[in-house]
Amino acid sequence: MISDAPVIAGRPAPTGPPLVHAVNVMKSFHGNDVLKGIDMDVHTGQVVCLLGPSGSGKTTFLRCINQLETIDGGRIWVDGDLMGYADKGGVLHRLSDKAIAAQRRDIGMVFQRFNLFPHKTVLENVMEAPIQVKREPKKEVEQRARELLAKVGLADKPAAYPGQLSGGQQQRVAIARALAMRPKLMLFDEPTSALDPELVGEVLTTMRELADTGMTMIVVTHEMGFARDVADRVVFMDGGVVVEEGPPAEVIGNPQNVRTKTFLRRMTEGG
Amino acid sequence: MSTSAAGSGSPAPSAATVDRPGMIHARPVRHPWRWVAIAIIVVLVAMMISSLVTNPRWDFGFAFEIMQQTPVLEGLWKGTVFGTIASMILGVGLGVLLAVMRLSDNPVLRGVAFAYTWFFRAMPRYVLLAILGSLGFLYSQIRFGVPFGQQVAQSLGLSTDLTLFGFSWNDISSTIWVGIIGLGLSEAAYMAEIARAGILSVDKGQDEAARALGMSSGQRMRRIVLPQAMRVIVPPTGNETIAMVKDTSLLTAVPVLTELYYQAYLFGQRGFKIIPGFVAATLWYLIICSILMVGQSYLEKYFGRGFGAVPKKTKEKLMKIEADH
Numbered sequence A: 001m002i003s004d005a006p007v008i009a010g011r012p013a014p015t016g017p018p019l020v021h022a023v024n025v026m027k028s029f030h031g032n033d034v035l036k037g038i039d040m041d042v043h044t045g046q047v048v049c050l051l052g053p054s055g056s057g058k059t060t061f062l063r064c065i066n067q068l069e070t071i072d073g074g075r076i077w078v079d080g081d082l083m084g085y086a087d088k089g090g091v092l093h094r095l096s097d098k099a100i101a102a103q104r105r106d107i108g109m110v111f112q113r114f115n116l117f118p119h120k121t122v123l124e125n126v127m128e129a130p131i132q133v134k135r136e137p138k139k140e141v142e143q144r145a146r147e148l149l150a151k152v153g154l155a156d157k158p159a160a161y162p163g164q165l166s167g168g169q170q171q172r173v174a175i176a177r178a179l180a181m182r183p184k185l186m187l188f189d190e191p192t193s194a195l196d197p198e199l200v201g202e203v204l205t206t207m208r209e210l211a212d213t214g215m216t217m218i219v220v221t222h223e224m225g226f227a228r229d230v231a232d233r234v235v236f237m238d239g240g241v242v243v244e245e246g247p248p249a250e251v252i253g254n255p256q257n258v259r260t261k262t263f264l265r266r267m268t269e270g271g
Numbered sequence B: 001m002s003t004s005a006a007g008s009g010s011p012a013p014s015a016a017t018v019d020r021p022g023m024i025h026a027r028p029v030r031h032p033w034r035w036v037a038i039a040i041i042v043v044l045v046a047m048m049i050s051s052l053v054t055n056p057r058w059d060f061g062f063a064f065e066i067m068q069q070t071p072v073l074e075g076l077w078k079g080t081v082f083g084t085i086a087s088m089i090l091g092v093g094l095g096v097l098l099a100v101m102r103l104s105d106n107p108v109l110r111g112v113a114f115a116y117t118w119f120f121r122a123m124p125r126y127v128l129l130a131i132l133g134s135l136g137f138l139y140s141q142i143r144f145g146v147p148f149g150q151q152v153a154q155s156l157g158l159s160t161d162l163t164l165f166g167f168s169w170n171d172i173s174s175t176i177w178v179g180i181i182g183l184g185l186s187e188a189a190y191m192a193e194i195a196r197a198g199i200l201s202v203d204k205g206q207d208e209a210a211r212a213l214g215m216s217s218g219q220r221m222r223r224i225v226l227p228q229a230m231r232v233i234v235p236p237t238g239n240e241t242i243a244m245v246k247d248t249s250l251l252t253a254v255p256v257l258t259e260l261y262y263q264a265y266l267f268g269q270r271g272f273k274i275i276p277g278f279v280a281a282t283l284w285y286l287i288i289c290s291i292l293m294v295g296q297s298y299l300e301k302y303f304g305r306g307f308g309a310v311p312k313k314t315k316e317k318l319m320k321i322e323a324d325h
Ligand SMILES: Nc1ncnc2c1ncn2[C@@H]1O[C@H](COP(=O)(O)OP(=O)(O)OP(=O)(O)O)[C@@H](O)[C@H]1O
Pocket: A029, A034, A052, A053, A054, A055, A056, A057, A058, A059, A060, A061
């Protein structure tokens, strides 16, 4: 067995309460149970990769964390805040739209299809939320936005419209846009699966660099190399439950569950 | 080599003597029917011009004179142009509001928006304007306040009737304002459908991305969804505006007589030359609508920034709305 499993890529072993604490999360769409009791803890600074076949509920779980979907059962805490509800003496009260919007500010999300605002320039995309949501001074935000664009390798593109960029460039702008809110947690939903193969690398590099800065990340991905190198922990989901989880060397290198084995074999055969 | 049979079927790749195919200078396909069509059109246009020039009853000189008469110009500006602008502002503003209501989670708002659209789409504009013009017979005073305010106040022994503010309908009943209210209310029903199609045309991912950034529902609508919906909303709104220019001729139903068509008609009638009156009005309508079309193309460019063409499906949906107008 690997004795130093908790410490990977030089990141410290988790101490204290987890940043994301999900307990028995359940979600169904019109009677179709998609999440059947997911438990997951993610500590500050950790990178967790979510693997699993299509339809296993990975996207749904990610969307539940920042309340793009409301959960039917279980609880999700992010940084100690119960997401979506106020607990008043054991009775849950649904939070107002405004309060939920406030909870989302600290959670960045990167989508499979980028979802940049096409009518705004790259710089405006990055500046929009800090100015509109946090009411930060424009000058400060612009400076930060330019720094972030430089970090993702797009210092020369502030005036371009998203439609004028390649998919890889758009996804890097989307990462900068999320980071502009200074999130505590970043959620990635298959950030490279809509990209041409030759553009995947640049986005993964940006994400690696982000992980190296100590950002807490939950990444749904089919990129096994990324999961193996960057993740502290890999979680394999199937049919709405967590089937197997652990350090990447164990789950990817030596899977125990039959479903994990089948999935990984198919992944490596396919590409 | 003398194997001519083998070499004849396929292009010979070997010899340096054979040039590779160069630039193409092909003869274009001939379109003989195009020339026939052009000939027919030329003849028809010549016939039309000859009838316009040789028939003295057209009297274009008098038509140009009518176009420049002060009452006609006043009708043009204060009635047709101002009426169009004001009722479109009311129509677009109220229409977007109705569209947002129609798409909201609140069933009451949805119901109200649906009922509004249903009523005003069924109501002919001419009839609506006539009714609004005569509303003074029903309600001489328009008051906003507590429902049954008079009765409530009486039973409580108060001297007020709980009216917050009010005005006399008869003070405005024959003014352009009644016309604007009527045309604007009617227009809002059509604009609501156009705005709704526009909002629905925006990819759901846009709203989700904005939501994930912590934006409120109002911010998402104002800053992310509506600006993108505008690209789809503007072209049919241009058509609506042009239609509205023409519909201001219905203002006579109120009756509001300071309006282009009526004034031009009046001049023709007075000179016993009714046709030049129509010609004068027609020319002004053509001029106004041409200017509007130029403005529309600028707006389309502005709201199309960052985009390619409008998706075909959305365009078709909007054409359908236009068609049943
Ligand atoms: N809004 C929705 N309404 C109804 N069903 C939904 C909805 N969103 C997801 N589902 C269903 O939930 C199941 C899980 O979907 P989800 O997108 O979470 O899977 P996934 O693991 O992300 O798959 P993939 O790898 O294809 O992205 C699927 O069967 C899907 O059809």
